[in-house]
Amino acid sequence: MNYILSFLRDFFAQSGESVQKEPEVQKTDSSSEGKPYNYSSDEPIELESQDRFNRWLFATRIADTIASRADKSSLVIGVYGQWGDGKTSVLKMMRGYLGRYKHVIPIQFNPWYFDSEEKLIKGFFETIAGAIGKSLPTFQQRIGKYMKKYGAILAPVAGNAATGLGESLSIVELDELRLRLEEILTEAQVRLVIMIDDIDRLDRNEIHSVLKLVRLSAGFSYTGYVLAFDDEIVSASLGEKYGAGDKEAGRNFLEKIVQVPLHLPPADDMELRQMTFEGVDAVLKATGIELSEGQPESFARHFVDGIEPRLQTPRQSKLYVNTLNFALPLLKGEVNPVDQMLVEGIRIFYPKLYRVIRDNPSYFLKYRDGMQNDPDRKRANILVDEALEGMGVIDKERVKDRFIRVLFPRFGSTSYGHDWDTRWSREKRISSEEYFKRYFVYSVPKGDVSDLAVDSFFEIVSNGANKQIDELISDFANRGAIPRFIKKLRDREASIKPSDASNLARAFARNGAAVPRERHAFIPDWTLDQAAILISNLVKLETEKKKRESLAKEIMETADPLPFAFECLRWLRKGDKTEEEDRILSQGVEDELGRILASRIKIKAKEAPLYKTYANDAPRLLWAWNKYGKKGEVSSYLETSFKNTPTDITSFLGVYVGLAWGMESGLPSRSDFERDNYEAVKxxxxxxxxxxxxxxxxxxxxxxxxxxxxxxxxxxxxxxxxFAFIHLKVLSEEENRKKEEMVKHEKGEKDTS
Structure with missing residues (x-):
């Protein structure tokens, strides 16, 4: 399952770049699949065997330089590097290597433990005293006494505070104590190597205190300092305190303290890539996510184009892999894994861009006709440019072309039609409006439907467990997820087995009440239509004619409520002019379905007036009853109803009045009874x-x-x-037409005579 590593070796071998072989420690058998992947704790390394970025020689060279010096004067070495680049690992390897020198006492001092300058100085000399006493037991009492006293005197001097000793006395004693300490070191024939790490993680005042401490104590003979920090951060901090207040002033101050400034060798790009891909492969294996054909190549290519230019340190690599280890299991099977890994890369390496995308989905998902002057396209580019500039990205166009537009094709100038939405949805891409939100909330939003839930639903459908099927459909309905659920089923229509199709068609027929009825100006009852279309297509999947016809009749007998049964009939029938070979069912079977529905409508009409029970659905039911039922049955039913309850007439007429939508408010209101309504009633x-x-x-x-x-x-x-206005107008028109015909007739007789 080493997808990424395999592609990495094959692809970059073709391009001529060198790629190291996967280390043996990374190889695991299939039994490790599904087991949790351990998060990287970012612990520094200590051994040469752990060094994959060739820092061992750098660390040992520094150690040899200090340990083998013949000069007794102190030496301050600075190891510069950005956060996460491996400075602590270099110090750890140095400390281990220095153990080979019997005359060297390596001392690690952590300034994080002290919350004041005075405690910092006292703690510093107590740490040194403890390390010397441990290495030189015979000198423990003497060295401890002098070191603690030296620190106690130096602390108020460094802090410019008044003491009971008096300033002049303190300075005299300092020199005396320093000489005695140096005598002990000379007598013991040892050299101290004091290592201070993470200075750049302190606040501004603490950085000043640590460097002041080094400057005040660096006069000891037989001592060496190795200070590890990000010189950019420390210089900026010092610049605010000294000199002109800028970074350059801070560098000038550093030069007075650090005698040997060294920059940590940068991590090899290919090794960082290798390290990251190993981590990605391990996470994929642990989470049981299998990439499909072409996906490993896609991820590797777009990682190199988009993420790798921002990947500079081992810590960033570990951070990215840890992020995937957290995020991938949350959306396993619910999103496109390659897109998710790339989006998480944007979150880690382009955080401002991530927020722009998350907060402005329409700019990246909306269909556009390719017009260059589209205002949304201009605004989107402005936001993206500002985000990239804010992160110091120089080649913005490269990031947009090779990375952003890969994830969001419609962000570019090429027009992607609506047919692409179906493909992106099928592939669970972030460029699909249906899936976009999942990538940012790490879950399936309310009203959406989990793809895993759909998979599980199909398993239950295959087993024919009607009770469970009905319970699941009811659950989707209660969560307001039926519209999305039906769309997902429609997206899978082509891959549904005939046996499953029959069970699914029956299930939706008997659960039609769970399908919501939308009130929209342009597409009313969209979900109801889609559910009926789904059933029609499922019936079509039954290849055996007799079974298909039997299934269609069963649906017409069970589809509930009646308006839903009517929609099913509407999509099952193809119209009188459709050729027989283009029909789902024969003309005769279609008519039989109509008669089944008409019979059901007649039964319901006896229970209560259709126009009261079904309101605006009544006209369609009356049409179906009139077309497929006995001739004159509907007229007789209505005339009897009106004779018995004359006040029902306006209720009947009202069901033919639709909704009008306000152009400004967008709110619905009852429309008017128009001429076409009159003709329908007639x-x-x-x-x-x-x-x-x-x-x-x-x-x-x-x-x-x-x-x-x-x-x-x-x-x-x-x-x-x-109604009366239209009726009288119709009568008037008919009267006028009769008069016109009579005039023409009389004129014709005169002409003949």
């Missing part, structure tokens, strides 16, 4: 009967009705007036 019930009943309720006002548009009168009365 197909089921005589307008004369309706008009007569309305006049009985609203009186003579309907003899001269008005077409009210506003809500100045109650809705039912407004609908009655609008």
């Amino acid at each position: 197909g089921y019930c005589s307008p004369i009967i309706i008009y007569t009943k309305l006049k009985e309720e609203y009186g003579s006002s309907l003899e001269n009705p008005k077409f009210y548009h506003s809500d100045e009168i109650p809705f039912d009365e407004k609908i009655a007036h609008q």
Whole structure:
């Protein structure tokens, strides 16, 4: 499973770059897969065998230089390097190597333990006294006494505080004590090597105190100092205190303290790459994530283009691998693993860019027609440029071309049509609106559906466990996730087995009540339509004709509620003009499905008026009943209902009135009863009967009705007036047409005579 390492060796061998062979310690058998990967603790190394960045010779050279000096004067060496570059490891290797010299006493001093300058100085000399006493027991009492006294006197002098000893007395005693200490070191024939690490991690005042301490105590003979820190940080801190207040002033001050400034050799780029890829492979193996064909190459290439230019230290490599070790298991199977690893790289190495992407998804995901003057595209580029500049990235275009646009193709100028959304969704890419948020919240957001849950759902469908299937669909509905769930099922339609397709179609037919009904201006009932389309396509997957027809009939008998059954019929039938070979079902079977639905509608109509039970869905149910039921059945049903309950007429007319959406507010309101509504009603019930009943309720006002548009009168009365207005207009048009035909007829007879 060493995906990345294998590709690394193959690819870069072709390009002529040298890549080291994978170390034996990294090789594990398949039994290690799935076992937790241990986080790197960032512990420094101590042994030559652990050194993979060739710092051993550098460390031992410093050690030899100090240990073999014939000159008794002190020496201060500075080891400079940025955070995480391995300075502590160099000191550790030095200390271990110095053990070969019997006359050298290596002393590690940690300034982090002391919270004041006075404690720092006393602690410094007590640490030295303890180390000498441990190495030279015969001198322990004498050296301890002098060191502690020297530190006690030096502390107030360094801090410029008044003491009971008096300033002049302190200085005299300091010189005397220093000479006695040097005599002991001469007599014992030893040399002290004092190593102070992480000076750059102290605050400004603490940095000043440590370097002041070194300057005041560096006069000891037979002593050497090795100070490890980031010279950029320390110089800046010193510059604020001394000289002109800038970094250069701080460097000038450092030159008075450090006699031998050395810069840590930079970590080899190829070795850093190797180290990182080893870690990535180990994490993938531990989490059980298997990269598909082409993914290792994709990650390696884009890592080199986008992340590697920012990878400078071993600590950064460990930090990145530790981050993947945390993040990958959280989204295993829910996102594209290559995209996730690259996005985590952006978070670690381009934190400002990461925030821009996270907070402005539309700039990176939105479809654009390729226009260069698109304002969103301009704004997106400005934000990205500002983020990259803020992190010191010089070649911004390279990062955008080779890294950002790889993850977000629509960030570029090339137009990617909507067909790409389906592909990106299928691949779980971050460029998909469906998956984008997951990469930042490390979970499946509310209303979304886990891909693993969908996998599990299909296993249950395969087993035919109807109760479990229904419970899962109900759970998705309770979480408001049915729209996304249906989309995910639709995305997998082509790969569903016929047996699973049948079970799934039955499941959604009987759980139609779980499908939400959206109220949108442009695409109302989108989810209901998609669910019906899904069922239609699932029926089509059944290759055996008789089974397909039987499944379709079963769906029409069980699909609930009735409006959902109607949608299923709408998508199962292909229309009268469709050729037989292009149908899912034969014309005869389609008609039979219609009759099944009509029968169910008739039964429901006897229980309660359809226009009250199903409101705006009633017109479609009446259409299906009228088309597939017995002739005149719907007219008889409506006329009887209106005769028994005349006040129901406005309720009936109201179901034909849709919603109008405000252009400014975007809010829905009841629309008007229009001419096309009138024509639809006319197909089921005589307008004369309706008009007569309305006049009985609203009186003579309907003899001269008005077409009210506003809500100045109650809705039912407004609908009655609008119907009456249209009805009288239709009658007038018919009367005028008859007169015109009569005139033409009379004129024709005259012409003939």
